[in-house]
Amino acid sequence: MADATGLEALDTPCLLLDEARLRENVERMRARLAGLGVAFRPHLKTAKSRDVARLAMAAPEGPAIVSTLREAEYFCEAGLRDVIYGVGIAPDKLARVAAVRARGADLAVILDSLEQAEAVAAHAARTGDPLPVLIEVDADGHRSGVAPDDAETLVAIGRRLVAGAASLRGVLLHAGHSYALSDPEALADAAEAERVAAVSAAGILRAAGLPCPVVSVGSTPTARFARDLTGITEVRAGVFMFGDLFQAGVGAVEPEDIALSVLATVIGHQRKKGWIITDAGWMALSRDRGTARQAVDQGYGAVCDLAGRPYPDLIVADANQEHGIVALRRGSGAELPDLPIGARLRILPNHACATGAQHDRYHVLDDAGRVAKIWPRINGW
Known part of the structure; x- marks a missing residue:
C-alpha cells in the first residue's frame, strides 16, 4: 500500500477487521469462562468466516454453534465436527442435517415442541442415525423455548426422542432479554436467572430418568456478567468477538474493543x-x-x-x-x-x-x- 495506513488504496465501502482487537476479545472471554469452570462454545453466526473460527475455537474440530445450515456445511467442510445448529429445527431441513452428519460431523439440532420431536424421532428411526437433540428452554420469555418449570412438556419431548432412537443431549437456553438491559447488576441477575432456569430444566429431565449431559447457556451480555455458573456445562457467545455499538450500549463490550x-x-x-x-x-x-x-x-x-x-x-x-x-x-x-x-x-x-x-x-x-x-x-x- 502506498499510503501510511494502507487504507487509501481500497475500494469503498468495504469491511475492516482489527485482528489484534479480535484476538484480545476472544482471549478475554476464554479466560473469563475458564475462571468460572465452564467450556466455551463460540457462536460463529457473526463471523461466518473460517479464519475467524480458527481463532475462536479451542480446536479445528470445535466445539462451535451456528445459526444457519449454510454455516454448518461451510464450517464442517473445513473440519468442524462438534457443532450445534442453534435455530429450532424445521422437519424439511432434516435431510440437510443428515447430509452434514454423513460427512463426519456431529451436528446436533434444537427443538421446543412435541411436534418437532415427532419429526426428529421419525427421521432417526427411518435413517438409523441417532440424531442428537437439545431441548430449547425459555430463559426469560424473550423468544422460543419450553418453560423451565413445564415438566410435562420437557419430559414428553425427552421420552419421545429417546423412544424414537434419537439422542437426547441436553438443554439449551438463550437469555435474549439481556440485550434490553444496561445496568451491570441487572445483567448479572439475568445471567443468574438463565443459570437457574437451565439447571431446573436439566433437573426435571434427570429426575424422569432421561439423559441431560449438556446444559448450555449463552449470550454475550450474560457471558460477560455471570458471577456463578454452577450446574452449567458450556457457555455460548459470538458477537463479543467483534463488538458493536449496541453491545457497547448494553455494557457487554467497551467501545475501544470494537x-x-x-x-x-x-x-x-x-x-x-x-x-x-x-x-x-x-x-x-x-x-x-x-x-x-x-x-x-x-x-x-x-x-x-x-x-x-x-x-x-x-x-x-x-x-x-x-x-x-x-x-x-x-x-x-x-x-x-x-x-x-x-x-x-x-x-x-x-x-x-x-x-x-x-x-x-x-x-x-x-x-x-x-x-x-x-x-x-x-x-x-
Missing part, C-alpha cells in the same frame, strides 16, 4: 444542513437501528478517523441505499470536522452481525493499521 468497521469515502456535502455525504449507505452498514432504543442513539453508526478514533458526536444520522449522511448528533456542541471530498473515514457498526452480512470479505488490519490479509466470509441459509 474490532469491526466499514471504510467509506466522502463523496459530497450539504453544508447548510451540516451534512457530509459518503458512499456507505444502508447497503454497506445495514438498516439496523438497535441503538435508537438505548440511552445513546448512534444513528446508523459512529464515525471515526482512519486510525479508528471516534470523532466527537459524529454519526451516520441517516442512510439511503448507497448514501450515508454524516452529521453531528442532535444537540451536540462539537464542531463538524473538515472532511473534503475523497477523504476516508471508518464507521463503527450498530450490529456486527447485520453489517457483516452486507459484505463477502474482511480486510484484516495488522498492528500498524495496514491491510495484511483478506479473509472471505459467507452469507445465506
